Amino acid sequence: MTQSVVSLRNIRKTYGDYVAVENFSLEMHHGEIVCLLGPSGCGKTTTLRMVAGFVEPTGGAVLISGNDVTVAPPYRRDTGMVFQSYGLFPHMTVEQNIAFGLDNRKMEKAAKRRRVDEMLNLTELEAMRRRYPKELSGGQQQRVALARALAVRPAVLLLDEPFSNLDAQLRLRLREEMHSLIKRVNITTLFVTHDQEEALAIADKIVVMSKGAVEQTGTPSEIYDAPKTRFVAEFIGAxxxxxxxxxxxxxxxxxxxxxxxxxxxxxxxxxxxxxxxxxxxxxxxxxxxxxxxxxxxxxxxxxxxxxxxxxxxxxxxxxxxxxxxxxxxxxxxxxxxxxxxxxxxxxxxxx
Ligand SMILES: Nc1ncnc2c1ncn2[C@@H]1O[C@H](COP(=O)(O)OP(=O)(O)O)[C@@H](O)[C@H]1O
Ligand SMILES: [Mg+2]
The missing domain is CATH 2.40.50.100 (RNA polymerase II/Efflux pump adaptor protein, barrel-sandwich hybrid domain)
Known part of the structure; x- marks a missing residue:
């Protein structure tokens, strides 16, 4: 069996007496798109941030490409993250934003330029390269955030509610665009959403969460056609x-x-x-x-x-x-x- 790209072993997070996430386990294989789906407050962002390294688990282990990174800082994890509100640097241009992770990794100048060009091309942002985030639409900002996350060629792409700041029509179009881009670069992706339609449309595997715990893990059709609990049945469609x-x-x-x-x-x-x-x-x-x-x-x-x-x-x-x-x-x-x-x-x- 091939090694999992991401392996989450019984991770949990408590804040005082409050259990935000408990006994969460997941194996992600190369190129797989996994979605954490559940209502607001069920622990999706906390779980994603434990994978990214912004939240330290109270218990359990996080492995990326076989390495135990449970307590490693974010920049040592081989992950790229797109935040819910994108988190672009307002004082940096599009290309400076995309190059940010490469600067941190002390990449050689010519190679860095090539990588930035490649990312601008991939996300069709060449014409915007010298603009600042405030001069971009929501959809363009999202693409910059995606290009910045992918530029370091991480083993895992992490996306937190990537479409929640966009209006309904744009959402649908960008969802399809992002899905085809992720499949094209074949990157292992963990994304978070509270929108069941989004999860069904994009994910290879869905983890339905409720109150910090996993309710069911399965393919979109397993989750839709054969929900195991009433919560899953009612959360995913009528x-x-x-x-x-x-x-x-x-x-x-x-x-x-x-x-x-x-x-x-x-x-x-x-x-x-x-x-x-x-x-x-x-x-x-x-x-x-x-x-x-x-x-x-x-x-x-x-x-x-x-x-x-x-x-x-x-x-x-x-x-x-x-x-x-x-x-x-x-x-x-x-x-x-x-x-x-x-x-x-x-x-x-x-x-
Ligand atoms: N730093 C924190 N301190 C205390 N409680 C927190 C903290 N971060 C998250 N929580 C709580 O943990 C629960 C899960 O939060 P979160 O993972 O952000 O949910 P989701 O992303 O599914 O909406 C929420 O009830 C939230 O209030
Ligand atoms: Mg959240």
Missing amino acids: CNVVPARTDSSGQLVLDAELKLPFDAPVGDAVAMIRPEAIKLATGLDKEPVFKATVVSSSYLGYSYRTVIRIGSLNLLMDGRFPSEISPAPGASLSVTIDPRRVKILRPSEKQ
């Missing part, structure tokens, strides 16, 4: 969460009118169904079909978000409707649910 139990015939009972074949008995449990896993029946369905009544619906352009009633359960259903079927309140529908898309949730470690 979902139906329904108490359920297995009956004597082995079926999973969500309601007297909603029973599904299920591979394993679960006893008393909590089931999760994504809204798009409930589909209009076609008449040729292999999956079980249920009678439903429309409670309400909102037209979203591409599709409808509908609340339907099956037995005594109200469920969210997302999807398109053919023109002959109107999801008006009171309308009767036949829907199917694929039992493989029904997931059993377990309680969170931390309540």
Whole structure:
């Protein structure tokens, strides 16, 4: 097995009695993009700063490329960091900002110039090289911060909420640009966000955090399609969460009118169904079909978000409707649910 670029072993951080991060473990492989995702205050920045060296862990170990750097200062860690508010030096031009880390490393002049040019080219900032940060847009400042972090060719790139200072449209464009740039230079990247869509779009692996602890680590589709806890299910997109139990015939009972074949008995449990896993029946369905009544619906352009009633359960259903079927309140529908898309949730470690 190849060595991890970053290895976090049970790191924790406490401030007095307050536990900001506990028992956090993670292995990052070369070129992997990992996202720390969770609500504000859950410990994302603290974790990132323990990797960068700005916060010293209370316990555990941080290894980068196999070296234990748990107590090493930031400049000895082979990391490049982009701060939430970019942290550019206001009195330095774009190229001086980018060269900053190289100056610290006493790089030879010609090599330094080549590296700065390479970074300006990579981030398409050549025309801005003599400008000061205040003469740049938010997106351009972000690119300077990225170029500065990458200039030292770190083993790991660290990004703290890199898009949070940008407006919605620019955010989306820069997100795609940054993603393709990171993939092009194939740098191992750890980034922090509270935006689930951003995490799903960019990450190879997502670590969902709540109250300082890891709730679940997985690929975007594992996190979305098979969340392990209610917290993860509800944090990542819309979902139906329904108490359920297995009956004597082995079926999973969500309601007297909603029973599904299920591979394993679960006893008393909590089931999760994504809204798009409930589909209009076609008449040729292999999956079980249920009678439903429309409670309400909102037209979203591409599709409808509908609340339907099956037995005594109200469920969210997302999807398109053919023109002959109107999801008006009171309308009767036949829907199917694929039992493989029904997931059993377990309680969170931390309540
Ligand atoms: N220097 C500090 N002293 C005391 N508490 C802190 C300090 N830094 C962070 N915290 C607390 O630790 C928790 C996690 O903070 P942070 O990692 O910044 O969260 P996030 O980035 O997920 O929003 C918060 O409750 C925050 O108030
Ligand atoms: Mg933060």
